[in-house]
Amino acid sequence: MAGYPKKDKNGTYYFVLEAGTDSYGKRKRIKRRGFKKISEAKGAMAELMLEIQKGNLVFENKLSVGDYLEYWLENYAVTNLKPKTFAEYKKIIKTHLHPSLGHIPLRELKPIELQNYYREKLQSLSAQTVTHHHRVLSKALNDAIDWEFINKNVTKGAKPPKPVKQEMKTLNVEQLNELLKIAKEKTPVYFPVIYAAAHTGMRKSELMGLSWDNVDFATGKVYIRQTITEANGKYFFNTIPKNEKPRGVRLTLELSKLLQRLKAESDHRDEILGASFNPHNLVFCNTKGSIMAPSEITRALKRCLSAANLPDIRFHDLRHSHATILLKENVHPKIVSARLGHSKIQVTMDTYSHLTDSIEGIAVDHLNGLLE
Structure with a gap:
């Protein structure tokens, strides 16, 4: 069993572990990313080697979606995600994905099963929430490809619901x-x-x-x-x-x-x-x-x-009301953008694009009082 740590383009370290072959004769290669120091990558690689030698790492067809998601939470999510994001992903997996899809063998998961899952969840959850479930599963399965548990990500063949943009309500x-x-x-x-x-x-x-x-x-x-x-x-x-x-x-x-x-x-x-x-x-x-x-x-x-x-x-919507009042008072969008903490002024302009006609009307009223 051989492994080697390397430095990534973004300055962090990763390692690749050669772990023999599976029952199909396909080479098993495990990759882990996101280590700040090369010593951390070496330490994690040594621990993984020990787990494989003990037989605690499952590669065969019997690995279920539920078992894999548990493995993904413990070996990727907990160390690479922010605590709040990890807590949210864990809840999605424990409450929704695992109960509905966990029994299916990972290599046998099909897009149609995901499509059925989306339809079932839409009976009690919003389209935006179900789409978020899709993103979490897609990320987990992308990592499964890197770790050579599977050859393709079946979420690419599924069609999650399109979230309905929530109408902005404001107070004057x-x-x-x-x-x-x-x-x-x-x-x-x-x-x-x-x-x-x-x-x-x-x-x-x-x-x-x-x-x-x-x-x-x-x-x-x-x-x-x-x-x-x-x-x-x-x-x-x-x-x-x-x-x-x-x-x-x-x-x-x-x-x-x-x-x-x-x-x-x-x-x-x-x-x-x-x-x-x-x-x-x-x-x-x-x-x-x-x-x-x-x-x-x-x-x-x-x-x-x-x-x-x-x-x-x-x-x-109190935030939206605040911004709307300022924009209608002809405050420069750049000032409003800075006040709201938007990364770019374009975010502000896109968010409040529905006010364009109203703001232009104010501008023309000013011109009417200035030009003969």
Whole structure:
């Protein structure tokens, strides 16, 4: 049994292990990627050799889809994916893919079986979710080809459903002010995070992860250096890369006042209860000083919308409302793009392309007042 580590084009290391031949006489070659150091690649290769010698690695036809997906989770996903992504993939496999397809021999999996799976899942899941299942399985089977478990990826022959683009719903200025008025009365705990979303256009995960260390009252900005996301009941802190500049979002005057009041309350609690009350030093936390659950934030918003007799929107639509209001006020799209944290201005233009006629109308109104 021979193996050799090499350096990849992106600067990481990989190894290829020659593991004999299978029952068809085909050479078995196992490849693993994504190691930061050559020593890590050598160590992983040695461990794999030991597993093969012990007979713990299955190559033959009897390997099922379920067994392979378990193997893929343990030998690729857990070390190469972000913790939240791994948790999501694991849930998809354990809850959906394994129960429905796990019994099928890996080499006998057919596109028609995937097509039947998609049809079955569409009875209870959205097209977007089912398409995500397709992507997870496709990635896992691509790795199965690299590891020479199979010769082709059958997901390429299956046709996942086309996700229906969700209609963007927004509130206008009057509706947004009414929502914030009701939120202050109905849900004082969640009012600040709803208010901040309307005034900044920040994502829910960005607001959940905002800490007092990243609020600068002197410059009137908050800086986004981390987000908090949730998967399978677990919270994940996602920090931006060290070489990446944090996005700064300028505060409105009223939001700055609100945050200053919250900071004073936070400091007062620290004096009485100690730093253990809000161990992550979060700007927005629940009554126990813990991370605000995304579902609770959404429920609070829905209660306020109902009480105010306003259209039913998602929390993310507060971000869309923020951007729409700015664009309709003729704020330059580049400024809006930077405020929202879009990677390119084209993302902003594509997302809000439906406003083109409205914005052009505003521009013409300005011209009417300037040109004779």
